[in-house]
Amino acid sequence: MSCPICDGETNVDYRPFCSKRCADIDLGKWLNGAYAVPSQDPEDLENALEQVERNPQTKH
Ligand SMILES: [Zn+2]
Incomplete structure (x- = not known):
């Protein structure tokens, strides 16, 4: 695995x-x-993670 x-x-x-x-x-x-999104690009995943870390509280 x-x-x-x-x-x-x-x-x-x-x-x-x-x-x-x-x-x-x-x-x-x-x-x-x-x-x-049909993307397997590791950079897209990195960007997604960065956005989460930048905006951890989306519900205010
Ligand atoms: Zn890994």
Whole structure:
């Protein structure tokens, strides 16, 4: 099994991801509705995560 974000080796602490970072990226994908966008570009995921970190409270 490998990390669904970066295809790296899964870390048992963060499975199915390899790290907290990749877990956060996956969460960011959900929060931004990025799953609706057919993109596998890692940079898009990075951008999505940055937006989440920049605006953590979307509901004010
Ligand atoms: Zn990863």
